[in-house]
Amino acid sequence: MGPWKRVGEQSGDGVWVGTDASDRFPIYTRGNAGEVYPLVYRPLSFSIAQEASERAMRRAILTSGLIRPDELDGIPLSTAVGSGVFGGYAYLNLSIQRRAAARVPGGDALDADQGFLGAGDPPPHVPLPGEKNLRASLAGLRYILKLTGRTEIPELDADEAEIAEYLASVPDRETASDLELRGSSTAELIERFSGWFETHLVVSFGAGALMALLTQMCEKQLGDPTIATRLMSGLGDVDSAAPSAAMWDLGRMIRSSPTLTAHFDRGVAGIVERLRDDDAGDVAAFESRFGAFLDEFGSRGPNEWDTAFDTWETDPELALVLIDRMRLTDESHAPTVQHERLAAERAALEADVLSQLRWPTRKMFARVLRSARFHMQARERAKTTIVKAIHGARLGSQELDRRLAAKSGGERGDLWYLIEEELDDYVADPGSFSDTIAERRRVHAELAERIPPFYFDGTIPPISEWELRSNQLEPVVVGETITGLGGCAGVARGIARVVLHPGDPRGLEPGDVLVAPLTDPSWTPLFVPADAVVVDVGASMSHAVIVSRELGIPCAISVQDATRRIPDGALIEVDGGAGTVTIIALPD
Incomplete structure (x- = not known):
């Protein structure tokens, strides 16, 4: 262990x-x-x-x-x-x-x-x-x-097939015994996880090596290392960005329906039950589309690598909060519109860059660029594949946790305070572990x-x-500039929305600047209405950079303590190329 x-x-x-x-x-x-x-x-x-x-x-x-x-x-x-x-x-x-x-x-x-x-x-x-x-x-x-020279990754294809087999073998939660749930959701995951994770790491290391090489070539051959990031923008087929397009369409359904709009105007809390009790045709159509969304993306959510946490499937309100933000956003922020714009800009930049290089440098540059894009997409695909497997284990673990907490009179979540070697004894006598x-x-x-x-x-x-965490830091002042690193080039000015959790119901209005401690794929939909993104920590391979490139919005990473020093409601300007955040005005 x-x-x-x-x-x-x-x-x-x-x-x-x-x-x-x-x-x-x-x-x-x-x-x-x-x-x-x-x-x-x-x-x-x-x-x-x-x-x-x-x-x-x-x-x-x-x-x-x-x-x-x-x-x-x-x-x-x-x-x-x-x-x-x-x-x-x-x-x-x-x-x-x-x-x-x-x-x-x-x-x-x-x-x-x-x-x-x-x-x-x-x-x-x-x-x-x-x-x-x-x-x-x-x-x-x-x-x-x-x-x-790599154009395919057979190990990733094999893992996807094996994970599909694993998920199909997970017993039905309603009829499985406690021991069956325990075995499929913990013991079997341990046995298989190492191989799947190795594939993800090999692909990730390859993507990192190629991105570093591309950046080095841009600096030496073109005098500007930031060109590498711009050449990786708007690629499409990036798994962590895919849910945003589906959520956008669901947001449009709400926006076009007075009935759905009225439901969401009342707030997301309790909306699942309210929609279930409404037999209107447009509500039924939304529920059907949302169900298909959960079938495809339900494994995603905050802290999705850890079975202890809910995902969009186990707590649909986590997804509906994000969709609610989408419905308030104007068409200029549509993911498809942004992708088309970025793809055109990237193609023009690539043609310009290649025209400046001499053969054989041009040939090698094109080869590295092509492979870097392939590996970056494969990295996100590998991550998504493992998250699906973890989600299969989560579903069984949550049902087992519910049963054993009911038997012992304990709390939901008690299961995760045991170690794997203790689970057989816990299943046999859950009450004996209350002090532990x-x-x-x-x-x-x-x-x-x-x-x-x-x-x-x-x-x-x-x-x-x-x-x-409760310690107070010195707040920013008007005119102050906090410097981090450039994640995605561009300059935007907007109201800072300090969000510490992607399910924060306060909402992100169109044109706001998302200020977050860090992000994972469950944060991606919040990038769509935002005009810029600022994160406390992050590097060139971080999620915030990858998604900002896909959506074409300025992103400043590694802006230390941004969430603790910038007050919610401040007017700020983000320079994603320089990695700076300037305070224009403070809230009243």
């Missing part, structure tokens, strides 16, 4: 999840990991995912040849070489990514920071003996050349009150020294 450690001083006598830090590769970051697991791990989620993830990470790391197998020899799985959990929060190992980047021909160790960190003040890179390795560099060169669950809930709440360090070197600071 992986380590299950006491954290001692960090949370009294409580037991919590944690991995060991590596002496050989000591620098860790929340970058990228924070998008997948933004909140504190529940014990069950940790026990299902951590060891399988670490195995997958190690196999994927070796794929490029930039890291040699002997460099991982003797490091136990309880030591986070790829991914780890510290103080209940997910981290990635930055040191090993830096070593791989240092061995790319023409590359530098700090190139890895662009993909994982964004801005900030990360620990310096200290080259260790053996960092430069000719054999590894040659292997890496062969790997990149192979990537540029109560203590772990206490520790979870304690950890959730703290902000984990974005990166650390060697030893993570004691949890008692982490900043409290």
Whole structure:
């Protein structure tokens, strides 16, 4: 299962999840990991995912040849070489990514920071003996050349077929026994997850390598590295952006129907029941279309990688809140309109860029560009594939949790405060774990009150020294400019809407600027009515950048503490190319 450690001083006598830090590769970051697991791990989620993830990470790391197998020899799985959990929060190992980047021909160790960190003040890179390795560099060169010629990924096709088979084998929730639900939703997922996750990582590493190479070529050949991002805009077939188009159509249905409009004007809370009780024809048509939407995209939602959290299928109001925002948006924000505009701009830019390059540079540039686009789309497809599998396990776990909480007199969600090895005993006698669950809930709440360090070197600071989320920061003043990194070029001015959760019912009005801590695919529909996006953390491969490129809206990433310093309602200007946010006026 992986380590299950006491954290001692960090949370009294409580037991919590944690991995060991590596002496050989000591620098860790929340970058990228924070998008997948933004909140504190529940014990069950940790026990299902951590060891399988670490195995997958190690196999994927070796794929490029930039890291040699002997460099991982003797490091136990309880030591986070790829991914780890510290103080209940997910981290990635930055040191090993830096070593791989240092061995790319023409590359530098700090190139890895662009993909994982964004801005900030990360620990310096200290080259260790053996960092430069000719054999590894040659292997890496062969790997990149192979990537540029790839036009299909058979492993991804195989995973999609296997996941479809797994989902078909999940027993019916209404008739399955408790033990059948327990086996299909936890034990079987553990057995299969590592292979699926490895495919996702291999594709992701390939996309990152190609994007870095494309950026490097744009800088050296054209003098402007930001051209790489513009050449990746409006690609289409990006899975994480796909729900937005379907939600847009549902929003148009509401907008054109007085009956539906009246229902949504009353608010989203309770709307599922209200629509069910209304037999009007346009309501029935909407429910049918919304049902088809859930069949296709119901696995998506906040924190969708963790079975502990609801998705659009298990809590439809999470999706209806977003659709409600869509219906208030004018036609100029339609995803199809934006895509057509961006596709035309991208095609014109590509033709202009290629005309400036001489053969054979032009040929190589075109090849790298084509492959970078293919891998970026494949990365999102691989992510979507795994999320569907996790959702299948979620449905069984939620039903099992409901049953056992009813038997023990406990709370919904108790299941996730057990570890996988305890589940058989919990199914047999759920009431016997009440004290254990109560203590772990206490520790979870304690950890959730703290902000984990974005990166650390060697030893993570004691949890008692982490900043409290309740701490107030110095607010911005008119005329102040906060600087992060450019995610998607363009300049927009609008009202800041500070949104901490994608299901926030306050709403995002057309022309507003979305200010968020970070985003995952469940946030994507909020990008549609927004004129710009600002996120606290993020890097060149982050979700906010990918979706902003698809929709063609300015995006500033890694604008540290933006959600804590910019007040909701402030008038701000976002320069997505420079990565800056300027305060124009404060709310009354």
